[in-house]
Amino acid sequence: MGLSTTRVRGYTSVVKSTPSSPQESEVDADQAIIDRVFAGDRDAFGLLISRYSDVLYRHAVGMTGSPDDAADILQNSFIKAYQHLGEVRGRFDAWVFRIVANGCKDWLKNIRRTHLSYEEDDQPSGYQTPDEELDRGELRGDLDRALAALPVSLREAFVMKHVEGRSYEDMAELLDTTVGALKMRVHRAREALQKLLEEKAA
Protein backbone atom coordinates (compact mmCIF):
# COMPACT_ATOMS: atom_id res chain seq x y z
CA MET A 1 0.00 0.00 0.00
CA GLY A 2 1.41 3.38 -0.75
CA LEU A 3 0.99 6.81 -2.13
CA SER A 4 2.71 8.74 -4.82
CA THR A 5 2.15 11.97 -6.63
CA THR A 6 1.73 11.94 -10.39
CA ARG A 7 1.97 14.90 -12.68
CA VAL A 8 0.22 15.11 -15.99
CA ARG A 9 0.31 18.34 -18.01
CA GLY A 10 0.71 20.56 -14.96
CA TYR A 11 -1.90 18.70 -12.98
CA THR A 12 -1.17 16.67 -9.93
CA SER A 13 -3.12 14.19 -7.91
CA VAL A 14 -2.51 11.93 -4.98
CA VAL A 15 -2.48 8.43 -6.37
CA LYS A 16 -3.36 5.88 -3.78
CA SER A 17 -3.29 2.16 -3.68
CA THR A 18 -6.27 1.82 -1.40
CA PRO A 19 -7.86 -1.20 0.17
CA SER A 20 -10.94 -1.02 -1.99
CA SER A 21 -13.67 -3.62 -1.80
CA PRO A 22 -12.15 -7.07 -2.02
CA GLN A 23 -12.39 -9.03 -5.23
CA GLU A 24 -14.96 -11.78 -5.42
CA SER A 25 -12.12 -14.28 -5.28
CA GLU A 26 -10.98 -12.85 -1.93
CA VAL A 27 -14.49 -13.10 -0.54
CA ASP A 28 -14.62 -16.71 -1.77
CA ALA A 29 -11.21 -17.37 -0.24
CA ASP A 30 -12.41 -16.06 3.12
CA GLN A 31 -15.50 -18.23 2.89
CA ALA A 32 -13.33 -21.26 2.09
CA ILE A 33 -11.31 -20.59 5.24
CA ILE A 34 -14.50 -20.27 7.29
CA ASP A 35 -15.69 -23.58 5.84
CA ARG A 36 -12.42 -25.18 6.96
CA VAL A 37 -12.92 -23.84 10.48
CA PHE A 38 -16.42 -25.35 10.59
CA ALA A 39 -15.01 -28.62 9.28
CA GLY A 40 -12.83 -28.80 12.38
CA ASP A 41 -9.64 -27.04 11.22
CA ARG A 42 -9.68 -24.44 13.98
CA ASP A 43 -6.16 -23.25 13.16
CA ALA A 44 -7.36 -22.04 9.76
CA PHE A 45 -8.89 -19.09 11.59
CA GLY A 46 -5.31 -17.83 11.96
CA LEU A 47 -5.27 -17.18 8.22
CA LEU A 48 -8.10 -14.69 8.61
CA ILE A 49 -6.24 -13.01 11.46
CA SER A 50 -3.10 -12.71 9.33
CA ARG A 51 -5.08 -11.36 6.40
CA TYR A 52 -6.91 -8.57 8.21
CA SER A 53 -5.10 -7.78 11.47
CA ASP A 54 -2.86 -5.00 10.11
CA VAL A 55 -5.57 -2.84 8.58
CA LEU A 56 -7.85 -3.39 11.56
CA TYR A 57 -5.01 -2.55 13.94
CA ARG A 58 -4.42 0.72 12.09
CA HIS A 59 -8.09 1.55 12.51
CA ALA A 60 -7.98 0.80 16.23
CA VAL A 61 -4.80 2.81 16.80
CA GLY A 62 -6.25 5.70 14.83
CA MET A 63 -9.42 5.67 16.89
CA THR A 64 -7.89 5.12 20.35
CA GLY A 65 -4.47 6.75 19.97
CA SER A 66 -3.11 3.87 22.03
CA PRO A 67 -1.26 0.91 20.47
CA ASP A 68 -1.77 -1.18 23.61
CA ASP A 69 -5.51 -0.60 23.76
CA ALA A 70 -5.75 -1.11 20.01
CA ALA A 71 -4.10 -4.52 20.39
CA ASP A 72 -6.56 -5.43 23.17
CA ILE A 73 -9.53 -4.35 21.05
CA LEU A 74 -8.21 -6.33 18.09
CA GLN A 75 -7.68 -9.45 20.19
CA ASN A 76 -11.14 -9.27 21.76
CA SER A 77 -12.73 -8.58 18.38
CA PHE A 78 -11.16 -11.61 16.69
CA ILE A 79 -12.16 -13.85 19.59
CA LYS A 80 -15.71 -12.53 19.28
CA ALA A 81 -15.56 -13.08 15.53
CA TYR A 82 -14.51 -16.70 16.08
CA GLN A 83 -17.34 -17.25 18.54
CA HIS A 84 -19.92 -15.85 16.11
CA LEU A 85 -18.39 -17.07 12.86
CA GLY A 86 -21.64 -18.74 11.88
CA GLU A 87 -23.29 -15.33 11.63
CA VAL A 88 -21.10 -14.12 8.74
CA ARG A 89 -23.18 -13.16 5.72
CA GLY A 90 -21.28 -11.82 2.72
CA ARG A 91 -17.91 -10.15 3.25
CA PHE A 92 -15.98 -11.42 6.27
CA ASP A 93 -13.71 -8.36 6.20
CA ALA A 94 -16.69 -5.98 6.43
CA TRP A 95 -18.23 -8.04 9.21
CA VAL A 96 -15.07 -8.16 11.32
CA PHE A 97 -14.42 -4.46 10.62
CA ARG A 98 -17.75 -3.63 12.24
CA ILE A 99 -16.83 -5.67 15.31
CA VAL A 100 -13.55 -3.76 15.65
CA ALA A 101 -15.18 -0.38 14.92
CA ASN A 102 -17.81 -1.04 17.60
CA GLY A 103 -15.08 -2.14 19.99
CA CYS A 104 -13.31 1.18 19.42
CA LYS A 105 -16.52 3.14 20.00
CA ASP A 106 -17.22 1.24 23.22
CA TRP A 107 -13.67 1.95 24.35
CA LEU A 108 -14.11 5.65 23.61
CA LYS A 109 -17.34 5.71 25.60
CA ASN A 110 -15.74 4.10 28.63
CA ILE A 111 -12.26 5.49 28.69
CA ARG A 112 -11.18 9.06 29.11
CA ARG A 113 -7.62 9.10 28.03
CA THR A 114 -5.01 10.79 30.14
CA HIS A 115 -2.30 10.63 27.56
CA LEU A 116 -1.64 9.66 23.99
CA SER A 117 1.20 7.50 22.85
CA TYR A 118 2.53 6.50 19.53
CA GLU A 119 5.25 3.93 19.30
CA GLU A 120 8.26 4.88 17.28
CA ASP A 121 9.45 2.46 14.70
CA ASP A 122 12.78 2.25 12.98
CA GLN A 123 11.41 2.11 9.49
CA PRO A 124 12.45 4.85 7.08
CA SER A 125 9.82 7.54 6.80
CA GLY A 126 8.75 9.77 3.96
CA TYR A 127 10.71 12.66 5.49
CA GLN A 128 14.01 13.54 3.92
CA THR A 129 16.09 15.64 6.33
CA PRO A 130 16.93 15.58 10.08
CA ASP A 131 14.95 18.80 10.56
CA GLU A 132 11.96 17.19 8.95
CA GLU A 133 12.39 14.16 11.20
CA LEU A 134 12.34 16.40 14.28
CA ASP A 135 9.33 18.19 12.90
CA ARG A 136 7.68 14.82 12.33
CA GLY A 137 7.70 13.98 16.04
CA GLU A 138 5.99 17.24 16.88
CA LEU A 139 3.42 16.81 14.13
CA ARG A 140 2.65 13.27 15.29
CA GLY A 141 1.81 14.43 18.78
CA ASP A 142 -0.18 17.41 17.55
CA LEU A 143 -2.09 15.29 15.06
CA ASP A 144 -2.90 12.66 17.70
CA ARG A 145 -4.20 15.31 20.08
CA ALA A 146 -6.21 17.00 17.34
CA LEU A 147 -7.71 13.67 16.24
CA ALA A 148 -8.65 12.91 19.85
CA ALA A 149 -10.54 16.20 19.99
CA LEU A 150 -12.74 15.33 17.01
CA PRO A 151 -16.23 13.86 17.37
CA VAL A 152 -16.08 10.09 16.93
CA SER A 153 -17.85 10.04 13.56
CA LEU A 154 -15.43 12.59 12.09
CA ARG A 155 -12.37 10.86 13.56
CA GLU A 156 -13.57 7.53 12.18
CA ALA A 157 -14.06 8.98 8.70
CA PHE A 158 -10.67 10.73 8.70
CA VAL A 159 -8.83 7.64 9.95
CA MET A 160 -10.48 5.38 7.37
CA LYS A 161 -9.74 7.79 4.54
CA HIS A 162 -6.25 8.97 5.41
CA VAL A 163 -4.68 6.40 7.74
CA GLU A 164 -6.24 3.27 6.24
CA GLY A 165 -6.27 4.76 2.74
CA ARG A 166 -9.75 3.48 1.90
CA SER A 167 -11.86 4.69 -0.99
CA TYR A 168 -15.08 6.53 -0.21
CA GLU A 169 -16.97 3.66 -1.84
CA ASP A 170 -15.41 1.09 0.48
CA MET A 171 -16.03 3.32 3.50
CA ALA A 172 -19.68 3.70 2.50
CA GLU A 173 -20.07 -0.06 2.28
CA LEU A 174 -18.38 -0.67 5.63
CA LEU A 175 -20.26 2.07 7.47
CA ASP A 176 -23.56 1.52 5.66
CA THR A 177 -23.94 5.13 4.59
CA THR A 178 -23.54 7.20 1.44
CA VAL A 179 -20.40 8.42 -0.29
CA GLY A 180 -21.71 11.98 -0.07
CA ALA A 181 -22.20 11.79 3.68
CA LEU A 182 -18.70 10.40 4.14
CA LYS A 183 -17.11 13.05 1.95
CA MET A 184 -18.82 15.63 4.10
CA ARG A 185 -17.53 13.98 7.29
CA VAL A 186 -13.97 13.79 5.96
CA HIS A 187 -14.08 17.40 4.81
CA ARG A 188 -15.42 18.53 8.17
CA ALA A 189 -12.74 16.51 9.94
CA ARG A 190 -10.05 18.21 7.85
CA GLU A 191 -11.48 21.67 8.56
CA ALA A 192 -11.54 20.94 12.28
CA LEU A 193 -8.05 19.44 12.27
CA GLN A 194 -6.63 22.39 10.39
CA LYS A 195 -8.16 24.78 12.90
CA LEU A 196 -6.75 22.79 15.82
CA LEU A 197 -3.29 22.43 14.27
CA GLU A 198 -3.13 26.11 13.37
CA GLU A 199 -4.18 27.09 16.88
CA LYS A 200 -1.40 24.90 18.26
CA ALA A 201 1.14 26.49 15.96
CA ALA A 202 0.05 30.06 16.75
Added chain:
Amino acid sequence: MMHDNLDPHVSGHVEPAKGERAEIRDESVTDREVPVAGASMPAIIHAWLDGEPVNEPALQAAGSYPLWRRVQTETVDRRRMQAPATIRGAIMEAIRKEG
Protein backbone atom coordinates in the same frame (compact mmCIF):
# COMPACT_ATOMS: atom_id res chain seq x y z
CA MET B 1 -58.76 26.80 23.73
CA MET B 2 -55.42 27.43 25.37
CA HIS B 3 -52.29 27.96 23.38
CA ASP B 4 -48.73 27.71 24.52
CA ASN B 5 -46.91 31.00 24.50
CA LEU B 6 -43.89 30.32 22.36
CA ASP B 7 -42.19 33.62 23.11
CA PRO B 8 -38.98 32.54 24.88
CA HIS B 9 -38.99 35.71 26.97
CA VAL B 10 -42.31 34.96 28.64
CA SER B 11 -42.84 31.23 28.30
CA GLY B 12 -40.64 30.18 31.15
CA HIS B 13 -37.86 29.22 28.77
CA VAL B 14 -34.55 29.44 30.58
CA GLU B 15 -31.54 30.55 28.64
CA PRO B 16 -28.64 28.15 29.18
CA ALA B 17 -25.59 29.41 30.98
CA LYS B 18 -22.71 30.45 28.77
CA GLY B 19 -20.89 27.12 29.13
CA GLU B 20 -24.07 25.14 28.54
CA ARG B 21 -24.79 27.12 25.40
CA ALA B 22 -21.35 26.27 24.07
CA GLU B 23 -21.93 22.57 24.74
CA ILE B 24 -25.29 22.63 23.00
CA ARG B 25 -23.75 24.32 19.99
CA ASP B 26 -20.94 21.77 19.86
CA GLU B 27 -23.38 18.85 19.91
CA SER B 28 -25.41 20.26 17.07
CA VAL B 29 -22.29 20.76 14.98
CA THR B 30 -21.15 17.18 15.46
CA ASP B 31 -24.42 15.64 14.37
CA ARG B 32 -25.15 17.47 11.14
CA GLU B 33 -23.84 16.49 7.73
CA VAL B 34 -23.27 20.09 6.72
CA PRO B 35 -20.19 22.16 5.97
CA VAL B 36 -18.44 23.74 8.92
CA ALA B 37 -19.39 27.41 9.19
CA GLY B 38 -16.55 29.69 8.23
CA ALA B 39 -14.56 26.82 6.77
CA SER B 40 -11.18 28.09 5.72
CA MET B 41 -9.75 25.20 3.73
CA PRO B 42 -9.47 25.87 0.02
CA ALA B 43 -11.49 23.49 -2.14
CA ILE B 44 -8.36 22.63 -4.10
CA ILE B 45 -6.79 21.12 -0.96
CA HIS B 46 -9.83 18.91 -0.41
CA ALA B 47 -9.76 17.87 -4.05
CA TRP B 48 -6.05 17.01 -3.88
CA LEU B 49 -6.49 15.03 -0.66
CA ASP B 50 -9.41 13.19 -2.27
CA GLY B 51 -7.11 12.11 -5.08
CA GLU B 52 -8.65 14.31 -7.75
CA PRO B 53 -6.42 15.91 -10.38
CA VAL B 54 -5.67 19.54 -9.53
CA ASN B 55 -3.64 22.34 -11.01
CA GLU B 56 -0.25 22.12 -9.32
CA PRO B 57 0.70 25.83 -9.23
CA ALA B 58 -2.72 26.63 -7.77
CA LEU B 59 -2.34 23.82 -5.23
CA GLN B 60 1.08 25.01 -4.07
CA ALA B 61 -0.19 28.57 -3.80
CA ALA B 62 -3.02 27.49 -1.52
CA GLY B 63 -2.44 28.75 2.02
CA SER B 64 -2.74 25.49 3.89
CA TYR B 65 -0.87 23.31 1.38
CA PRO B 66 2.39 23.05 3.44
CA LEU B 67 0.44 21.89 6.51
CA TRP B 68 -1.53 19.29 4.59
CA ARG B 69 1.51 18.04 2.74
CA ARG B 70 3.07 17.29 6.14
CA VAL B 71 -0.13 15.71 7.47
CA GLN B 72 -0.43 13.63 4.32
CA THR B 73 3.16 12.39 4.68
CA GLU B 74 2.46 11.45 8.29
CA THR B 75 -0.81 9.63 7.59
CA VAL B 76 0.75 7.72 4.71
CA ASP B 77 3.58 6.69 7.05
CA ARG B 78 0.97 5.32 9.42
CA ARG B 79 -0.34 3.03 6.70
CA ARG B 80 2.78 0.92 7.23
CA MET B 81 1.86 0.28 10.84
CA GLN B 82 1.50 -3.43 11.54
CA ALA B 83 -0.28 -5.31 14.27
CA PRO B 84 2.07 -6.72 16.92
CA ALA B 85 3.58 -9.99 15.75
CA THR B 86 2.38 -11.72 18.90
CA ILE B 87 -1.28 -10.96 18.39
CA ARG B 88 -2.15 -13.90 16.14
CA GLY B 89 -0.63 -16.34 18.63
CA ALA B 90 -2.43 -14.70 21.55
CA ILE B 91 -5.79 -14.90 19.79
CA MET B 92 -5.31 -18.52 18.74
CA GLU B 93 -4.22 -19.44 22.26
CA ALA B 94 -7.37 -17.84 23.70
CA ILE B 95 -9.50 -19.73 21.16
CA ARG B 96 -7.83 -23.06 22.01
CA LYS B 97 -8.44 -22.47 25.72
CA GLU B 98 -12.12 -22.02 24.95
CA GLY B 99 -12.12 -25.50 23.56
